[in-house]
Every structure is written in C-alpha cells, then in structure tokens.
Amino acid sequence: MRPFEYVSPSSRAQAVSLLGTAWGNTEILAGGTDLLALMKDDVVAPKRLINIKEIKDLRGVSLSAQGLRVGALTTLGDLADDANVKKNYPVLAEALIEAASPQIRNLATLGGNLCQRPRCWYFRNGLGLLPKDETGRELVAAGENRYHAILGNDGPAKFVSPSTVVPVLIAYGAMVRIEGPKGKRELPLEKFFVIPRTDSEREHDLRPNEVITEVLVPPATGVKAAHYEIRQREAFDWPLALAAVALKMSGSKVQTARVVLGYVAPVPWPSPEAEQTLQGQPVNEESAQKAAEAALQHATPLSSNGYKVQLARVALKRAILKAAHRGAA
Amino acid sequence: MPDYAWPDAEHRTLIGKRISRVDSPAKVSGQAKYTYDVHRPGMLYGKVLRSPYAHAKLVSVDTSAAEKMPGVKAVHIVQGPGSTIHWEGDEIVAVAAVDELAAEDAVRAIKVEYQQLPYLVTDTEPPQGSAEGQGPLSMDDIDDMLDNQVPSQQMVNQIQQYGITAKPSEDTLKGLKSDGATDAVLDAIRAAAVHPDAGSRPKSNYQKSAAQTLGDPDKAFAEAEVVSEGLYGVPLITHCCLESHGSISEWTDADHLFTHISTQNVSGIPGQMAEPLKTPASNIRVHQDHVGGGFGSKFSPDRWGIFTAQISKKADGKPVRIMLERAAELKVAGARPSAYARVKVGAKKDGTVVAWQSLSWGTGGPGGGGMPPIPYVFAVPNQRKEHTAIRNNIGPARAWRAPNHPQAAVLTMCALDDLAAKLNMDPVEFFGKNLDMAKPRQNIYREELAIAADLMGWKQKWHPRRQNQSGMVRGVGVSFHTWGGRGHASDCDLTIHPDGSVELKLGSQDLGTGTRTCILIVAAETLGLPIEAIQLQIGDTIYPPSGGSGGSTTIGGVSSSTRRAAVDARDSLFAQVAPALNAQPDQLECVNGRIGVKGDSSRSLSWKEACSKLGAMPLTVRGKNPDKSKPPDLTNSGVGGVQMAEVEVDTETGVVRVTKMVAVQDCGLIIDLKTAESQCYGALIMGISYSLFEEKIMDPGTGRMLNPDMQFYRLAGLSDIPELVVKMMTGKGYDERGVIGLGEPPVISPGAAISNAVANAIGVRVPFLPLTPDRVLAVLGQKAGA
C-alpha cells in the first residue's frame, strides 16, 4: 500500500481544516468498507486519511416532529434496527436489511453509503471512472456494458449509482446536511448526486473539504412506500435495477407520488414522468404499467444492456403495486 | 494367495455405512490448517508483477528501483526483454519482501516497457472461411506453441502434417525440452520433413479439425421424419478455488527444499520441481494437510511455486510464500474451456434418434482446446461433426472437474431435449426410448431414470412446452452422464505395533472429499477395529507415493492399496497369533477388536493381547495396487448418472431460480455413503453455480478480465440452493463391480438439466449458459416479437 498520513480529529471543524481542496489528495475515512478496498486495489491512493469516527456528534438517530435525524456515522445495521425507523419508515428499514451482509452493515455508515464509489468494473479494475483507451475511445460503450446505465448516459459517465438505500431516502424526501470551511449547507438528497463530466469531478456535489454531517427525513405519516430490487442472485448481490416509491393517497387515488429508480443511471434517477402519470389515478396493474413505461420512455440503452430497460420497468411497476397494497406508516 | 476381495454385504461393519468425515471437527473449529494458514518463522512474502496486456512483447524490464526498496529481499525476473506475453496476468517479475505491502510496493516500482500486439479475447462463432495456420514450422513457432501450452499431441500432429523449416541442432532440442517439449514432440521434430524455402507461417486464431463422420448422415437426415436444429453453448468459466493457488518454500540446507503447497498431487510435486530447480526430487519434501479446492487446477507446482523456491535460494533459504490474490487466481490459475455448437438432430416419428450433425467451436485460451465428446452418452448411429478450436488470449485452460463432459452434456442433452419437444414427447419417455444407444450402461440408466422421475415427481411436474406465458412459470429437465474413475497407483505402509497401535501412511491428499475417512474405513473394516484405533498420515512426500487426485481415481487407488496392506498385515498377524490360540492362521478372524477362531467364541484374544505376540518389532506391510497391465480386482471404472432439475422463471425479469434437483448416481461399491452423497450435493451446488452465474468476462477493448473478483464472478450462495435429493445406487448389480471414482460425474449434468428445465418452463431454448436475465429475456422477447 502506498504510504499515507492518518489523522483522527475529534471535531467537525478540525476535520474540515484537515481536508484538502482537490479530490484525490485527502479522503474521509468512516467505516472503511469501501475506501479501504479501493486503496488495497490501488484504485485510489490518498495522501492523507481523515478518520471521522472520533467525532461524537456525527452519531445518533432521533425522531422529532420535524422527522428523522440520522448522524452520518450511524451504521446501516444500527439504522435498520432502530425502532423509530422500523415503525415510521419501514421501507427504509427493509432496504437497509437487504443491503450488503450483516458484517458489512455493522461497519458501513450512512455517510459512507451516500459517497461510496460506483461498482463499475472498469473503475474497480483501475481503468478510470470515465474510462478511455489511448486513442480517447470510450471503453464502456464499446465494451462490456451489461450492468451500465440506460439513462443519463449521454456524457462520458456510463456507470450506475451504487447505493440501494439512497433511492428510498430520496423517495421519502430526505435532505442532506453538509459542513465545510464556509459553514453549513443543506440540500435535497436528489440534488446531492451529479453526473461527472471530467475525471476531476466526483459523483456528488460535495466539495473535497466538506463533510456530510447528517441526513434528515421528513415525517412520513400517511405515506405508502415500497421498494423493489431485481437481483440475479438472492443474497449479497448488486441489483440489476431497483425502484423506490412513496405515495400520498387521496381516497383510492394518488395525490402525489415520489418515484426514484436505482441502478439505471450515474445518479439515483427520480422520474417526474412516472410521478405525473400516477397523479390522480387509482393504483392498479394498468396505471402502474403506464407509469413504468413513462419512466423509461427516454431510455438510451448501450450495446448490451437493453434488457435493463425491461427490468427497470418491472421493478417500478412492482414497487408501485407493493406500495399501494401496504398500509400507510 | 491372500484373499483381498471386499467383504460381502452381510459382513461389512463400516463399508457402505453413513459415516461422518473424521476431519469435520477440525474443519468446523478452525483447527484444520490449509496452506494459506501456514506461517513459517522468518517468512518472506512474494508478489508477482503481472502483465496488464493480453498480448505484448517485453521491450525492457527495469527492477533497479525495486531492488533498493526497504524490506525487499529478492527480485527474480521470470520473463525478460524479448519474451512474448500471451494473456493478461502472465508473470513477469517476482519479488520477495518482509511483508506483503512492501512486496506490493516493490512490484509497483518495477518499470516494464511493452510493445503491445494484436489480441483476441472473444470466442464467438468463427467467421466463415477462417484459415488455420499452415506451412512448415520454425523453431520459433514451436517455442511459441510451448509458451502457449499447446497440447503435445496437437504439436506432434502439426509437425507431422507440415514439417519444419530447418533441422535443429541437438542443443536446440535440449533447449526445447527444458521449455517443456515432450519426448514425443522432440521425436516428431527429428523425424519431420524439412522445407527450408517455405515462407513464414501465417498465423490464424482458428484451427479447424478434420470432419468426422459415422454411418451415413446424409441418408439418415433425408429419411428422418423430424429434424430439430439449435444453438447451444457454455462459456469459459474459472475454477475459483476458495483457497487460491500457492506455496511456501524454504531451503532447510544448501541442497534440501521443503515446500508447503496447496495441491491435488502431493507425491507428484517433487518430480515437477526437480528439473527447473536443478535439485534431485529426493531432496524436495512437500507437505499439505488440507486443501481448499482444486477441481483439476492444482496438479503442478506452477510457475509461481517454482519462484518461491528460486527466491528462497536468493534470500538465504528463508521461507517464501506466494499465495495468489483473488484476481490472479481468476485470471491465470485455470479456466474451463468454452464450447458452443450448432446442432442438427433427426429422429423417426416414434422418437428413435437417427442422425446427428454438429459444427462446434470453443476456446481453451492459447492452446485452442479440443472437441467435447459429442454426441454424449447416446451413440447416435449416423453422425457428422466438425470442430474449430479458437486460439486466443483469454488465458490458459486447465482440467475442470470432469474435463469436457459438462460441455458435452449441454451440447447433446439440450439438442436432444429440443428434438423431444418437436416430437411432442415427454423427455423421460424420449430419452428412455433411446437408451439402447447408451451401451453398455443402458440398464443402469433405465433404473436410475425411473428412480429420478419418482424423486422429482416428474409425472406431476412435466408439461409440454407452452408459449407466451406470463408471471412465474415452472419447468423440469433431465440429463445423463458417464465417467471412468479407475483407481490410480497408490502405495501405503501399514504398521501394527506390538502394543496394538496401528499406523497407516501414504502420500495421498484429501481434497475435502472424505479420502481420510474412506482410507480409515477400509483399514478398520479389514482389521476389525474401530476407526479411531488407526492413526492415518497423509499429505507428505515422506510417505509412500500415491497418485494425484484427478480423474476421480483417488478412492479406487487408496481403498484398494489400503485393503491389500491391511489384509497382508492381518494375515501376518494371524500367523504369529495362531499358536497361542491353538489354531491354524486360516481359521482366524478379527472382529470387534478381537482376534479369534471362527465359529468358536471361547478361543480369542483382544487385539492388544494378540499384537503383543509380535515380539519386540512392529510389523510393517507395503500395500501396492496391481500394475496397469492387469485388470483391477477391487476397483472398476465406468459409471452412469441421471439428474433432474426443476426451475422457476420470472418471465418479466428473466430471473431463474432452481427449486429442486435430483441426482441418481452409481459408483460401484460405496465405501462411505455419507461422503459419497456429499460429493453429489457439492456437485449439484457447483452445477447450479455454473448454470446460473459463472462466466469469465473479458473486455474486448483492453483484453482484460473484467470480473476477477467475487462480486461479479458470482458463485451461488446459500439462498440460491434449493432442495437437493441424492440417491446413490447400491446393492446387487452395483457393489460387486468394486470401487469406482465419484468426484467428477455428478457435476456433469446440472447445466443440461437446468437448461432443459428452463426450456420446459418458458417454452423456448436459452442457447447459452449461464442462464442470466439478459439471455432469458432475449429469447422471450424474440418469441413475443415472432
């Protein structure tokens, strides 16, 4: 492993001051379940690691009238087990339990889950996040892209956003809180994710010297939510496509809907088209199918991932029907 | 003449019973040590610089910076400037350092300049008219073939067919020999025609074998009433041993090497290390307690095993360890060749198969690879077959559990199953009808087919193929397989001490199959002792040599020589004990830990008392199997098995789940029913894994393997494994054949059975394994569009 500096600040301000201003030089270390694997494989080689696990106020889960507050250092395991989460955000608890393995969930933090790097096999094999050959030809489009993006893939980014938890959080309307040298800021989680255009950009809006401090989820009273993952293997596998849905009903009709697809684009993919299609409709096989078709109508599959269009449609249709059939939290 | 014959059923106390593995407690408690767990004092860690390119010439290799790095103890150039690399991950430089990280840093500091060459990493259908390499071979061509691990017989054929460009000197031949040329190749070169004026040999990736015909296929197809045509295939998969390949070598003095290695072939390793190390095999000791999977890929010390010894020498004899990282394991430590075919089969209306035609192709990497034995099990009377081997840069192939048979099963059983569908016949009836083509095992198959159908509930579950269904659908499929499994040479020493303790030593290995347990069962049964009364030592070259565990030959080899040693030892003991019992030796028997006179319970001695009659010296007997020229007496070869699979397919997502599998298997006389069943369970799990998930995925743009890890080189997990039903055929008709190997046969059929079940479920064939959602949806989409 390449030598690196290791620092362990005990406050947010210290952490921020230790971070560099360009990506690649410094990395925040939380649970390490992703970062350490990338370092061992020499995919990333930061010169300094800032361990944030000693910063006490980045921990903890609490519920108030404003909703749920989750400290960035909360592990996926603790969050899944939290009684308030189970009761008020049952679909979040379900998505967490389906993520990774118990060992990983005991270490992996929510902040790290938001920032985990894509699973793209070109990236993981050291060929770059926006991989090109010596002649500048894009490797993914001409290569093995069966697991790559079918939406939002017109630029050089062809990978898919890796978190299976984030789409559910976005469907619940989550916000993310960030702290940096200029102070605090807060933005909707869906705005946090961006599609990089150059190798010096990341997959999110974070500056290199900012820290995620917490995730806030508004109250979900009356929300009927669901998520649906299509996996080739039953356990410990990355999904091929997934969908998360949160419906607010007015009688038997949909008043408003939040629809987010996962594993289809370089970012979690909210679908206003599907949301509009559902609005004012009763939920049944036909309306769910229509919404699914609307969500995928502009899909631009690559040479060998056309099947994912169908999978994404099915995931969304099933998530909508599942949401409608379950009681509101 | 001693009577070695296996005891009759009524006299067996241990053989054929369900006995737990003797090493299970050690394994589940973590006490069992694998080579991966061995840490020797002062051990250095070896790491290897591997080529990032699939095909390249090395222009320069500069190790000067690496040599100066802290902690680095030795640097060893494996392939220097001028060498040609034929696959990604090939070894270039090996480094040893005080820890893994220092070794990795040093590898990173090595500068290599490559000249990249054109490569091929796909194995799609060969283009029409693709010419094979032709013309006489230069010594460079032959060197290239050796580098490429082209099988010896194939080289001989080429040399005989095309001749050579120049007569080589004996020195050149010596050089070729040290590069791995066999004597057969050298003889072929010496005898070859010389064509000095021929131009250089054009290279081709495609090597077409001559068409083979049997009977009159044209006439048979013309007369066939139903003909079915289809495309079938299995991709290149890896062995993915859970314990990766590797070894730890140390020079205990200037001339003696001690190697721990993860291997299927303990006794065979020194002989393979001797030549490259210029050290007599007798000075090389090899040891292994447990091995975490080999599946045919761990017979040789491997290049990296040789480095451990070479680097250890440079590092004053300190132990040097190289265990492959997961990525290297998947890239270079072995793969199963792919096989694809366009198959046409014809039958009469009553289902009798009359004609077979296949155009097959596949790759085993640089060596190309051979045609699987098709049509498999069913000897169709009229056949035409052509095969093209693709030589490419996908990496080297190795034997994979039942080499060529799983591929042959898919190509054959799927084509026949499609024919049955076209005939509107239940496959059980259809295959049953054609079993006379499965000589000499037709009766075994018939019996097994009926049992399998019953255990699967085939009659209730099978339905004619249905088109255009939606939702979750189910289907069932069947396949047949065969294998040899004769016992290998295996010597053992059995010692009875005057205090009654018993030791048995042999250089065999237990691949996790239950070899230890089975050896103990045979010895204990023969001596009338409990299993615990015998001390067994295996896994070391200080013990008598025993064959490598390949070809399902171990159980036959070790059980037969153990039986012989135990019978001989028992008879010698009887001779010494007889006077004390006032009897003739041939009147004695040993049962339940006592030696006594048959039929007279009043005259007997405890085992311990009896052994004390040996006097001061222990009794040691060497067990040895009869040589190959004689028919084996205790063992046999040739088994048949039938398997059925039931699947559930989500027609909207294309996700396939196996919901039940049935394996009915014969293997002659079974030594331990429990470990035999366990072989079948393991094989079914491995079969589900390669049917649904496994595939070595290569990037056309970089020549690299994209899934050299266990997130995208998927293996079946617990939740992917359904109800598995195993029935071993035993009793009359089976036991009296003697012991036959079982390691390989049960892994042959799952691919075909599962593919057939999916075809039954969705009404259409998914041509290639693994049966992934994209492939399933592709055929469902086609059907809907049609």
Ligand SMILES: Cc1cc2nc3c(=O)[nH]c(=O)nc-3n(C[C@H](O)[C@H](O)[C@H](O)COP(=O)(O)OP(=O)(O)OC[C@H]3O[C@@H](n4cnc5c(N)ncnc54)[C@H](O)[C@@H]3O)c2cc1C
């Ligand atoms: C075998 C396996 C299976 C998995 N399966 C799933 C799955 O099914 N679904 C799923 O969603 N995920 C899955 N994951 C990914 C896993 O959830 C992430 O690795 C984990 O959440 C990362 O959290 P961490 O605390 O370990 O982050 P680290 O590895 O420590 O860091 C990851 C990245 O996040 C950054 N980071 C961490 N915390 C902060 C912060 N507070 N502010 C700013 N940046 C920060 C780091 O700098 C780094 O770049 C799996 C991982 C593994 C290894």
